[in-house]
Amino acid sequence: MREKTMGSKKQIKSNANVGQKRVFHEKLSPFLQQKFKFLLAEYGSLHENYLGILRQYKMLPEENIQTPEINRRHYDADISICETGGVKGVERLYRRTVVIELTMSCVAHCRYCLRQKYDLYTLTEQDIEMVARYCGSKQLKDEVNEVLITGGDPFLVPKSLAYLVESLMQYASNIKIIRVATRLPQQDPSRVSDAVLDVFRNKPGIRFEIATQTNHAVEFFSEVRDCFSRIREVVPTIYSQNVMRQCVLWVFRHIIFFMQCRCKDCAIFALV
Ligand code: SF4
Numbered sequence: 001m002r003e004k005t006m007g008s009k010k011q012i013k014s015n016a017n018v019g020q021k022r023v024f025h026e027k028l029s030p031f032l033q034q035k036f037k038f039l040l041a042e043y044g045s046l047h048e049n050y051l052g053i054l055r056q057y058k059m060l061p062e063e064n065i066q067t068p069e070i071n072r073r074h075y076d077a078d079i080s081i082c083e084t085g086g087v088k089g090v091e092r093l094y095r096r097t098v099v100i101e102l103t104m105s106c107v108a109h110c111r112y113c114l115r116q117k118y119d120l121y122t123l124t125e126q127d128i129e130m131v132a133r134y135c136g137s138k139q140l141k142d143e144v145n146e147v148l149i150t151g152g153d154p155f156l157v158p159k160s161l162a163y164l165v166e167s168l169m170q171y172a173s174n175i176k177i178i179r180v181a182t183r184l185p186q187q188d189p190s191r192v193s194d195a196v197l198d199v200f201r202n203k204p205g206i207r208f209e210i211a212t213q214t215n216h217a218v219e220f221f222s223e224v225r226d227c228f229s230r231i232r233e234v235v236p237t238i239y240s241q242n243v244m245r246q247c248v249l250w251v252f253r254h255i256i257f258f259m260q261c262r263c264k265d266c267a268i269f270a271l272v
Contacts, residue, residue, distance in 0.1 A: 024059060026058065029188040032188075035053065036054065058111075087130055089121075096143060098140070098147045100150070102149055102157060103121070103154060103157045106152055110243075112243055128163050129171070145175060147179070149164060150180075154181070155182040158196045161180070162195075176206065179209045180209075185231065189224050197234050209239065211240075212240050214242065215242050
């Protein structure tokens with residue numbers, strides 16, 4: 001796949017996905033481990049409430065079966081070379097949006113996540129400035145007005161997240177919408193710190209949105225709901241992009257819609 005780059009030296013990493021081995025490394029946060037024990041004791045190993053989380057995170061026997069469509073990276077859309085020498089952590093998947101991968105760390109590994117094949121890194125301040133300048137560059141400023149900051153989980157690196165938001169405001173005035181993707185509220189809600197929430201305060205002219213992913217109603221533990229309530233005080237718009245994987249989200253009544261209502265009296269979530 002070819003993608004746009006900043007300068008005349010158009011060069012994209014090759015789509016070297018042929019022969020890549022799928023390797024899944026199981027990783028669970030202490031919060032999820034504790035919930036697994038609780039759900040197992042409460043419902044038993046065959047109940048959908050237990051399976052609804054287990055099948056998102058736990059290694060299964062069929063895990064490493066090779067299939068032809070396994071990609072090396074997310075649609076192989078990474079931008080690797082530009083005239084300034086490189087923009088690390090940037091993908092172009094959409095015309096009006098730049099995808100920025102701030103860190104590749106997560107507190108848990110989701111079995112279906114393509115990013116398990118990415119190298120582990122967190123962008124440095126120098127990388128971040130380069131990304132911000134790229135977003136505000138001549139080539140992009142009339143076309144791009146939005147970024148999606150993802151990873152990995154950007155909520156794990158609040159200092160870097162703050163620096164990225166400030167750099168975008170400084171170098172890319174065309175960026176008016178900043179979406180931040182996180183599963184930390186579901187995976188380890190106690191780690192959603194005040195430092196993370198401060199990132200979204202006092203940023204006039206920027207509309208923030210939180211993108212998250214809840215694949216089963218059982219994930220709304222009280223700690224998780226409390227965490228989303230805290231987030232919603234600073235970012236009213238929270239939405240969920242759910243994985244339509246048969247073994248994870250297999251009962252329609254558990255599809256979860258996040259209401260985007262700004263009224264503080266409304267419930268955050270509606271379950272149908
Ligand atoms: S939290 Fe997000 S980035 Fe991390 S493994 Fe899960 S889906 Fe992938």
